[in-house]
Amino acid sequence: MGTTVFERHPAAASSIASMLEGSRLSPFWTDDAPGPARPSLAGSHRADLVIVGGGYSGLWTAVQAKERQPGLDVVLLEARRIGWAASGRNGGFCEASLTHGRENGESRWPDEIDQLDRLGMENLDAIEATVARYGMDVDWQRTGALSVAVEPHQVEWLEGPGGLDAEATRALVNSPTYLAGHLSPDDTALVHPGKLARELARVAEDLGVRIFEGSPVTAVEDGPAVRTRDGIVRAGKVALATNVFPSLLRRNRLMTVPVYDYVLMTEPLTSAQLAEIGWEGRQGVSDMANQFHYYRLTADDRLLFGGYDAIYHAGGRVRASYQDRPESYEKLASHLLTTFPQLDGIRATHRWAGAIDTSTRFCAFFGTARGGDVAYSLGFTGLGVGATRFGAAVMLDLLAGDETERTRLRMVRERPLPFPPEPVASLGINATRWSLDRADHREGRRNLLLRGLDAVGLGFDS
Incomplete structure (x- = not known):
């Protein structure tokens, strides 16, 4: 097999350790x-709508429910703290796609892909409008996205409208690994994930939502009623926004698996380092491998660098x-310095991991239970920063019994x-991961397992 650019030009062990x-x-x-x-739930309560989960999915459900019906009594229950899980651990790429890229969506719903793309852009525009309407301090930047080829076989994948040669790509972001690029100027925004969760909770409470933290839900009972360790809420409707965590509905227990993703955050770059890299457009960047990296600048010029390893634990x-995996952080540090050798000597201030709720179609799915009184959306597969707002709208449509463009x-x-x-x-899962790594080392050629998964609609080429 061949080698990747990250293996041909690894960083020195001393630089990684430093x-x-x-x-x-x-x-x-x-x-x-x-x-x-916020307080935990205790005692007996009533509400028109109970939302289980205090990440983006639950928070967007709460905000939109109150925007639709200001008089609705809404309770949101969070097991720990608002935004502590995937919503506070992602890269902050807020994308328009609802289908994990057009190719994935087109292979599954070719008759709907143009409509899905339009709805995705409308959803991203609506997030931006919400941020402006409520004065949300979330470091929102509509930067667009840059996809880059770092191996010769990836260059042709980026040809066409928006395609850039190596020189034009490096003029945007200066990395010696770039062989070509593709710029999508409008379909991605960058956001501060922690601030987004915090501000969505603030807006929800300003609209009248009651939020309880430290209130893990133990059961959804007939009625419906939602029971926690120390209390119960009898509800008209229930929205489940638990995503990567074990579903409260038996039917969904095998519908997702948690896959761990790893991230580094550096200290703020100096003006000299920024001058070396360029990146004046501040686009979110990702490369084209199956095991891909994603990276971006923060508002205070830190460099977030994540991805590549996607680890499933038996x-x-x-x-x-599972968050403390030294080999993944060492690999990311090496790959960061291969991508930007001009940053040798920079230090990481934070390292972390988060579990992604992965579904077999690599984007969210939806449904109802208990005679339509309970709705769910889950399986966002790393795309939840933007798509959770759409999923929240779907849940509210389903709970209302409304036939909408979304529910059709x-x-x-x-x-x-x-x-x-x-x-x-x-x-x-581990055989598939091995096969994807092998394809990255064989000029993108997919083996029999991957071709078989493609044939039955379970394949994904990131």
Whole structure:
């Protein structure tokens, strides 16, 4: 097999050690934007709508529910703190796509892909409008996105409208690894994930939503009623926004698996370092490998660098211990310095990991239970910063019994295939990951396993 650019030009071990020394195992975003503490639920309550989950999915559901019906009594229950999980651990790329890219959507819903793309752009515009309407301090920047080829076989994938040669790509962001690029100027915004969660909660409370933290839900009972460790809320309707965590509905227990993604955040770049790199457009960047990296600048000129490793742990559990994986952080540090050798000597201040709620179709799915009194959206597969707002709107449509453009979509009406139970899930997921790595080392050529998954609609080429 061949080698990748990151293997041909690895960083020195001493540079990797220096970068990681003293870094904190904690998400930068939530450290940088802590929110106020809220009480836990105790005793018996009533509400028109109970939302389970205090990440983006639940928060967008709360805000939109009150915007639709200001008099609605809404309670939101969060097991720990607002935005502590995936919503506070992502890269802050807020994308228009609802389908994890046009190619993935087109392969599944070719008759709807233009409509889905339009709805995705409308959703991104609506997020931007919400940020402006409520004066939300979230470091919002509509920067667009730059996709880059770092291996010769990837160059042709970026040809066409918006395609850039190596010189034009490096004029935007100066990396010696870039062989070509593609600029999408309007379909991606960058945001501070911790501030977005904090501000959505503020807006929700300003609109009258009651938020309880430290209130893990133990059951959704008939009625419906939502029971926590210390209390119960009897509700008219329930929206489940638990995503990567075990579903409260048995039917969804095998519909997602948690895949861990790893991230580094550096200290702020100096003016000299920024001059070396360029990046005046501040676009979000990702490369074209199956095991891809994503990276961006923050408002205070830190460099976030994440991706590549996507680790599934046998049993499909979500555990804090999975966040501390030195080999993943060392790999990211090396790849960062391969991408930007001019940053040798820079230090990481934070390192962290988060679990992604991965579905077999690589984008969200939706549905109802308990006679239409309970709705859910989950399986965002790393695309939730933007798509959760759309998912929230779908849940509210379903709970209201409304037929809308959203609920008529095949993408909304159809469920993906479930994952197999263990131990088959571990064998299949890890074999697929090995195959994707192998394809990256074989000029993108997909082996029999990947071609078979493609044929049955389970393949994904990131």
